[in-house]
Amino acid sequence: MTPTQGKFPLKAFTRLETPFYYYDLDVLRQTLTTLKNEAQKNRVNVHYAIKANANPRILSMIQMYGLGIDCVSGGEIRAALKAGVPADKIVFAGVGKSDWEINLALEAGIFCFNVESLPELEVIAQLAAARSVTAPVALRINPDVQADTHHYIATGMKENKFGINLGDVDAVIDRALSLPQIRLVGLHFHIGSQILEMNNFAGLCSRVNEIQDRLARRNLMVEHINLGGGLGVDYHHPDQAAVPDFAEYFSTIRRMLRLRPGQSLHVEPGRSVVAQCGSLISKVLYVKQGSARKFAILDAGMTELIRPALYQAYHKIENISSDEDAEKYDVVGPICESSDCFGKEVTLNRVRRGDYIAVRSAGAYGETMSSNYNLRPTPKSYFSDDLI
Numbered sequence: 001m002t003p004t005q006g007k008f009p010l011k012a013f014t015r016l017e018t019p020f021y022y023y024d025l026d027v028l029r030q031t032l033t034t035l036k037n038e039a040q041k042n043r044v045n046v047h048y049a050i051k052a053n054a055n056p057r058i059l060s061m062i063q064m065y066g067l068g069i070d071c072v073s074g075g076e077i078r079a080a081l082k083a084g085v086p087a088d089k090i091v092f093a094g095v096g097k098s099d100w101e102i103n104l105a106l107e108a109g110i111f112c113f114n115v116e117s118l119p120e121l122e123v124i125a126q127l128a129a130a131r132s133v134t135a136p137v138a139l140r141i142n143p144d145v146q147a148d149t150h151h152y153i154a155t156g157m158k159e160n161k162f163g164i165n166l167g168d169v170d171a172v173i174d175r176a177l178s179l180p181q182i183r184l185v186g187l188h189f190h191i192g193s194q195i196l197e198m199n200n201f202a203g204l205c206s207r208v209n210e211i212q213d214r215l216a217r218r219n220l221m222v223e224h225i226n227l228g229g230g231l232g233v234d235y236h237h238p239d240q241a242a243v244p245d246f247a248e249y250f251s252t253i254r255r256m257l258r259l260r261p262g263q264s265l266h267v268e269p270g271r272s273v274v275a276q277c278g279s280l281i282s283k284v285l286y287v288k289q290g291s292a293r294k295f296a297i298l299d300a301g302m303t304e305l306i307r308p309a310l311y312q313a314y315h316k317i318e319n320i321s322s323d324e325d326a327e328k329y330d331v332v333g334p335i336c337e338s339s340d341c342f343g344k345e346v347t348l349n350r351v352r353r354g355d356y357i358a359v360r361s362a363g364a365y366g367e368t369m370s371s372n373y374n375l376r377p378t379p380k381s382y383f384s385d386d387l388i
């Protein structure tokens with residue numbers, strides 16, 4: 001195995017308490033530059049899905065590139081506003097919006113509520129009436145389209161809790177049009193996450209075309225189409241594939257989607273923007289010889305990165321301290337759960353106590369999904385610009 005120290009400021013790491021999140025801001029800048037250029041070229045409006053990573057420093061950089069934000073809670077709306085994102089670039093989705101969250105969004109004057117049910121539409125109308133404002137609304141439609149991904153992160157099939165079922169769309173539109181406090185401005189979709197098959201997005205576009213044809217027969221046209229997020233990243237090659245293929249993604253949806261004249265196209269990428277810039281850095285506490293295998297026991301666990309435990313997700317793991325011969329280890333954390341395992345039979349350069357281990361592609365759904373289980377402290381984050 002090739003030693004990987006060069007990518008990481010190992011000397012600086014030795015001054016820091018582990019575990020921590022390390023963000024390579026050059027990777028983030030490259031990703032954002034590509035994303036921005038491709039989005040402009042293809043006339044796509046991007047709302048970054050803040051749930052993937054809400055670290056204030058990351059957000060402020062994303063904001064500098066002029067992206068909007070996709071939120072699913074009042075806390076996320078506050079974080080977006082605090083980072084300086086204009087309210088009229090914020091969209092707000094989620095199956096369970098509380099009254100205070102709706103009020104916050106109405107007060108801020110967001111771009112659009114992505115509404116997931118009829119009862120939610122009624123509540124937004126009531127709360128808007130109480131403030132004498134109108135609420136811009138896109139209907140989140142469950143397109144019943146398959147996404148080739150882990151079933152926990154597929155959202156666009158009819159048995160999922162998300163969105164309005166195709167059969168109910170006409171009735172919800174009728175109701176929206178009858179409510180004076182509601183301004184129906186868009187249609188919203190999201191089929192799932194970590195999608196690498198462009199065919200899945202093409203399938204979504206065909207379904208959107210059908211729905212638009214249905215609306216056209218009623219002489220209805222909305223101002224915008226929002227296809228949600230979902231573009232995946234290459235977890236196996238975080239360096240070679242550091243920047244996702246936004247060009248392919250945008251050109252697929254541009255080609256497949258029949259937009260009506262004047263309609264704008266919106267997307268909500270999360271993972272593809274931030275996954276590859278982040279690594280979870282931890283130290284080896286112990287190397288333990290089990291009956292059948294060797295364990296590398298880290299000081300980081302599922303509390304810092306829950307994806308392997310929750311979705312059996314693969315993350316590349318590297319021993320960045322060693323260039324000794326490779327051996328196989330089960331790489332585990334210190335949490336009192338058997339699922340607290342980052343990978344089984346992982347090939348690593350020979351591991352010793354005190355070695356630094358990088359769990360790669362942890363920029364998305366790492367820090368935001370961290371917890372204090374076992375009363376563990378929240379780890380710090382560090383940035384490449386500050387460490388030499």
Ligand code: LLP
Nearest residue numbers: 049190193194229230231268269270271365
């Ligand atoms: N828009 C909506 C409505 C969403 O529900 C999501 C993600 C996104 C956009 C952003 O999707 P992305 O581009 O990041 O795939 N914790 C899981 C992922 C959950 C995604 C939830 N919704 C994971 O670690 O894989």
